[in-house]
Amino acid sequence: MNRKHIILFTVLGLIAILSLQTIWLYNTFVLVRNNIYEETNEILDEALTEAIADFSKLGVPEGTAISSGPINDSIPANTYFYEGLWKLGIEISLSDIDSLTNNLLNRAGVESDFFSCWVNPQNGEIYQKSKLQTIAVWGAIKSEIIPVRTDLSLGIQLILTNPYWTIFERMGLLMIATAIMMIMVITCIIYQIKIIIRQDKIAKVREDFSYAMIHDMKTPLSSILACTSLLHSGKTESTPQLKERYFCIIEDETGHLLNLANKVLTISKLESHKLEMAKITFQLKPMVEDLIEKFSAKCAKPLHFTLNLQAEEVHGDEEYLKEAISNLIDNAIKYSYQTVDISISSLNNATHTLIKVHDNGIGISEKDVKHIFEKFERASAFKRSRLGKVAGFGLGLNYVYQVMEAHEGSVTVNSIEKEFSEFTLYIPLKTNDL
Structure with a gap:
């Protein structure tokens, strides 16, 4: 299975998981919303009951009896009572209902703006509101309409306009x-x-x-x-x-x-940090001249070296540094055109000795610069070489990188395709332990 198929099936699996989670959250949202809807019905019914519980406060004459409807009637029994009060000239106050509802909502832990209203039970048309509030297009919860007239011409309803926070809090x-x-x-x-x-x-x-x-x-x-x-x-x-x-x-x-x-x-x-560097202070020029003699003798291309060794001494492991510079020279020859020009220079800054190897080769693309120090990188890219088959395992630059790491230094590269490459070794100066 190739990479594209793996990514495709992984994305499809992720979409499936997200879909299941979305369905689960939505069903939970509906369940919580329905629970709040049931609580709203109970709160409105309880508020109405408390509003008419005390006859004396309503001004009902003592000894007055209000008859209920027939048995098995489809109209709720309380509706006859509400209508009886209306016939006695006693109106149920929406402001009283709101006051009682507010206390009951707080007791139930439901945070939302709300209002009660007179509505038509048959078509839901609102006749009068307790507050000048608009009903949200989405998310408002409307209680069941409780009829207050036996002919179902008038009813009362409680509307929660923004119960979102309560829903999300319960789903938190x-x-x-x-x-x-x-x-x-x-x-x-x-x-x-x-x-x-x-x-x-x-x-x-x-x-x-x-x-x-x-x-x-x-x-x-x-x-x-x-x-x-x-x-x-x-x-x-x-x-x-x-x-x-x-x-x-x-x-x-x-x-x-x-x-x-x-x-x-x-x-x-x-x-694996199992190789220790035998660091000494040695002369750089003899080592470089030995490398020049070695490569000049076996190079099949016209080869020219330029030296500018301002820093004459280096503190490090001579054997491994020599092999690291040898790898840079070898790469410069491999990845150059017919004539090879290599410049080797050195200088000191405040903390390091810098050794630079500059060539006039094919250069390195900006994309490949990020990977050239990885192990076997040459082996993974040698088929793309513009010079045909170039021998090597892709270990040379990784060797240079590892040697500089072991010296607690670093290696950098500056290159332009089809123009040049320049590698710089940063070797820490010798420190005097006190």
Whole structure:
């Protein structure tokens, strides 16, 4: 399964989870809203009951009886009572209902603006409000209409205009838990995608590295095998110079394989912090001149070096620093055109010795600059080389990076495609311990 399919199925799974959570929250919202609706009905009924509970306050003459309706009547029994009061000339006050309702809402923990009103029970038309408030387009909760006339021409209703805070407050714990769970799920999915992409990249890097390793080791091994076969056959016994040449080839190719193996082993030790640097103060010029002589002798391209060593001494591990600079020179030659110009300079600032290796090669793109110090990066990109097949495992620059890390220094690169590359090594100056 490729990366696109993994991301697609992950996104679809995330959408499914979000959909289920949305449905769950919506159903909970509806349930809480219905509970508040039931509480509103009970509060209005209780407010009406309390409003007419004391006959003496209503001005009902002592001994007055108000008859109820017939048994099994569809009209509520209290409606006959409300209508009886009306016939006696006693009106139920909306302001009294509001006052009682406010106390009951506070007791029930329902926070909302509200008003009571006279309405038509048959079509819901509002005749009179207790307050000059508008009804929200969305979210308002209307209680059931309690009829106060037996002909159902008038009823009373309680309307909560903005019960949102109460709804969300009652859903608060659930919403917080849902938010935390969704953040965890999304974080885990993103982390999972990153791991899958990284594993996919590692698999490709390993495949490319294996191919590059086999390709680069095949040539020296073939040379060693061919030379040993000729020497074993005895055909070179009569030509000592040719025999010596074959021995030199075997020695060089064996040394090349050994250097590759040591480089891999050294990087592994540096990454695990098992390799200690033997730091000394040494002269930079002899080391650089030795490298110039070595590369000038074996380079197949026209090669020219320019030196500007203002800092003559360096404090560090001479062997590993020499190999690091050697890798930079080797890359400069590999990734250059027909004529190679390399400038090596050094200087001191307040805290570091700077060694710069500048070349006139193909340069490095801004995109690749971010990854060139990663292990096997050369192996993962060698097929894209504009100079054809270039030998190497992609360990050289990572080796430089690890050596500078071990020196508690750093390495930077400045490059423009098709123009130049310049690598700068920052090596800490020697400090005198007090």
